Amino acid sequence: MTKVFAVTYGCQMNSYDTDQMVKLLAQSHQMSKTDVAEDASCIIFNTCSIREKAAEKVFSDLGKYKQLKQQRPELVIVVAGCVASQEGEAITQRSDLVDIVIGPQTLHRLPELYTKALTASAPIVDVSFAGQEKFDAINTKPLATRVSSYISIMEGCSQFCSFCIVPYTRGAEISRRFDEVLKEAYLLSQQGVKEITLLGQNVNRYQSVTADDHPADLALLIHYIASIDGIQSIRFTTSHPAYLDDGLIDAFAEEPKLADHFHLPVQSGSNRMLTAMKRGHDIQTFIDKVKRLRKARPGITISSDFIVGFPGETEADFQETMRLVTELKIDQSYSFIYSPRPNTPASELADDVSLACKKKRLKRLQDRLDQNMQSINQTMLGQVYNILVTGRSKRDEHELTGKTANNRVINFEGSTDLIGHFVSVRVVACNRYTLRGELTA
Secondary structure: OOEEEEEEOOOHHHHHHHHHHHHHHHHHHOOEEOOOHHHOOEEEEEEOOOOOOHHHHHHHHHHOOHHHHHHOOOOEEEEEEHHHHHHOHHHHHHOOOOOEEEOOOOHHHHHHHHHHHOOOOOOEEEOOOOOHHHHHHHOOOOOOOOOEEEEEOEEOOOOOOOOOOHHHHHOOOEEOOHHHHHHHHHHHHHOOOOEEEEEOOOHHHOEEEOOOOOEEEHHHHHHHHHOOOOOOEEEEEOOOHHHOOHHHHHHHHHOOOEOOEEEOOOEOOOHHHHHHHOOOOOHHHHHHHHHHHHHHOOOOEEEOEEEEOOOOOOHHHHHHHHHHHHHHOOOOOEEEEOOOOOOOHHHHOOOOOOHHHHHHHHHHHHHHHHHHHHHHHHHHOOOEEEEEEEEEOOOOOOEEEEEOOOOOEEEEEOOHHHOOOEEEEEEEEEOOOEEEEEEOO
């Protein structure tokens, strides 16, 4: 049996896409997944272009397999994802190791392209935007590989924030059909999946229709999935503050299966910076919506994304971000130093904040976020939580792991027979990024 080895960079969407490519090759070429590159007939690099020098990271990693490719010329190497979409043919011009370059919206064509690559005399590049075709192609029986699974419900982004490359690498927003999402969730539940995470670049912009032509948004989709027997927990990511509406806020008050966590990227606490970033909302709107979420679901944790050192950011602008993080007690978040992305409007602005200043501001912000996280952790000591056991702990294979509803990783001792089940766990200690727990009787 032939095998596929996959390396995934970046977000949960990429993890989902990698799973889809592996599934498609299993169906078309009877490939099984391997963790040993030397055993593979196909190696996939599923890339992310959010960070600076993302392409250089890919080429660096490709170099590690140069000797293997020379020893086995029949080995097919695939570069997929956002760097593939961004760079296109330039990837094959820089590296003669690559046989296939495919974008996020053409990954469903991999089986066909793999067959062609086996006899092709030149690399194959397909980074077009296929739209609904991708969703149609993956609407086959899902293969559950874990008890907590992702479902992609939309693709692309039409927001065009000035700093972001996603609209250029993943295309315009396309929502997957409502009934197909429900079908995948149901089939996953039949395979023992207990938790679903709904994915989209702007997941709360999801728009479809039900079987009887009733308008369907993310809130309605959540309610329908919650009605599926076996699904006991629902999460979603990533959302945009401008499109957080009453229906989704109400869902946190009405649907107990919805987790006590909301990831809501704001990027900056300064209205001046939000305007420059073309975010489409102001800070007061963000604050009001967070307060309404907390009223609907007391105890919910709010995480976010922050960009430090965006062009023109002054110390006063940065202090607005620090004030926002402090006043709203924003939880563990993703925070990055600004770096210009190719062909985005912000890349034409003067990058006038020094790297030294960016690094200092980033540390101050991360220290404050860490303080908030530790403060929340301390309130959890001694409390008992219902935890879905997702597997063995990464730090200690003799322990089990899961996540609290408010998105904390918790590790504890227990039998592997508990994997895939919900158990009651008491928090007994707080590490920096994880909790320690013990099973209750």
